[in-house]
Amino acid sequence: MRTSVIVSFLILVLGTLTQANNQTATTHTVIEIEDFDCEACGVVVELSLIEVPGVAKVKLDFDNETATVIPHEKKTLSPKALWEAVEEVGFKPTKLVGPGGTFLKKPSS
Secondary structure, eight states, X not given: XXXXXXXXXXXXXXXXXXXXXXXXXXXXXXXXXXTOOOHHHHHHHHHHHHTSTTEEEEEEETTTTEEEEEEOTTOOOOHHXXXXXXXXXXXXXXXXXXXXXXXXXXXXX
């Protein structure tokens, strides 16, 4: 019985380690944007965000008033540059959540 308990424990530990190794860190950034509810507005915001160095793709969600920004592989995006890209086209970011943290005002870097 002792052997079966040890074997079961090892299987559990190995399974947990395998799951942890297969998980990747979140690399995308979600920006909440005030009054972001029309497709024409979305095009302007998307074009501005895609110009930020390292941005691979932008996904827009008008129901939740968000833009999700996905970087190129092995690239780190500047939270400040993303925030400013939204501001430059006349919109107000209200929250930015990404690998660099959560921001409720313009990040300093």
